[in-house]
Amino acid sequence: MRPDLLILTIFLVVLTYSPVALASPPPDEQMVDPGMEIRARELYRDLRCVVCQSQSIDESNAALAADMRDKVRQRLLAGDSNAEVLAWVRERYGDYVLMTPPLQANTLFLWLLPFIALIGGGAVLVSFVRRQARQAGIRMDGEDEAELARLRDEEGQS
Amino acid sequence: MNRVFLFLPLAIFIVMGVYFALGLREDPSSIPSRMIDRPLPVFDLPGIAEGEPGFSNADLDGQVALVNVFGSWCPPCEIEHPMLMQISRSGRVPIFGVDWRDEPGAGAAWLARNGNPYQRVGDDPEGDLAFELGITGAPETFLIDRQGRVRFHHVGVIDETVWRDTLLPMIEALEVE
Structure with missing residues (x-):
């Protein structure tokens, strides 16, 4: 070296x-x-x-x-x-x-806050994912089907 | 319903903002004293120089008094000193001193130079009494009632305002108690 x-x-x-x-x-x-x-x-x-x-x-x-x-x-x-x-x-x-x-009465909130945040955040996340899944699951009707085919055709996709 | 939830972050922000704004007004260096309404610990400190009397619980007996923790090494104590001299000259309340963490002789020399406002001064070179009192820095002052209990703990310099607006009214109240 x-x-x-x-x-x-x-x-x-x-x-x-x-x-x-x-x-x-x-x-x-x-x-x-x-x-x-x-x-x-x-x-x-x-x-x-x-x-x-x-x-x-x-x-x-x-x-x-x-x-x-x-x-x-x-x-x-x-x-x-x-x-x-x-x-x-x-x-x-x-x-x-x-x-x-x-851990005592006046620090209880301090100790529980991370768990409250975790559970609250988890609940928001679960409800969000469920809603997404529900929307993705909506079936297209005939009219949407035709619209999609027309748009794909326009873009040169098949 | 969902629209209402959109304002949730704003609401949380406002609540936290108010909380922090209030927090900024507090002095982070003053921690709540454990001494309020408790008797002073039992102590018997030696004098700060050869032949000087020390300071023990017995000296306080039965009078409303101030116990001031200071050190010759402490610049704010130098600032506080003239106020203590003024209180001492007025004879309104006896002041007792605890010379905290000083080199041998340094406290006595400092008092000889600046004047001595104390009835008695005890030497606490290792900070044993200071630790019992929960001292976080010098100067700190305790207001003692006739039963030898701490009734008020002032952290920092006693100035004209602290004396007039806080200490003096409390002393007057304690004397008729």
Whole structure:
């Protein structure tokens, strides 16, 4: 491989993977127990960064997100289950802090909307296709038959 | 009948348009506080400098008060500061400070430079109390009633308008409660 192409390739590979590298928490945040670390990362992805809002605390490098990750690790070390950690954070920051909205009275519509849209859209589609099929099935009478033959003749078709 | 259905997309568009237009008026950075009508968590923060008193629940006992979360690193706190000084000078309501995520000594130096509007200031370098309070940024201010419950949570800078139109009327109401 030509050296300039090699450099370009390396450059592109590094560029492609750098967001992944940036997304992992810094080494001083890694938990000693690898199993715990996996659970911690799972929880980070479930929790919203309350200053950046569209990011989870796993992605965010805001100071508050770092604090929240630290609190999550403390709870895990204290022996909390994943659900207990989430409930603990939710107690302080509300439903908003969860990346997945919980299924409850005020989110019912949110959760059901895709299914309502699917069923509604399906109903429209079925009725449309049925109507098309019905129209295609209409038999031609003698007069239409003669008109069609005349038009075909005119176009030189047989 | 079919003609009526033709207007359905328009109707959906109008409903969504109204909904989004209302949504634009809301401030996305203010999330509903979980603290309203709840007692403050139990805390006992150390002082921000050697020999300075700290800040704990006991300091609030029985009075209507403001608890203000700030940091020397926080530009909006700098903007808010003169207003807090003015409230403090008026003696209308005691203000207590929580110095959030500051380097050792930075909060004390900042107060020495800008003036200290607080009765007591507690140091919260790791954000432990801030987390219990559901803080999303500084400055944030809690209005505490005589029973030590949070009655109002203000996110952002307290300016003349917030003080006059929101906080002061609430304080007056709480004092006669």
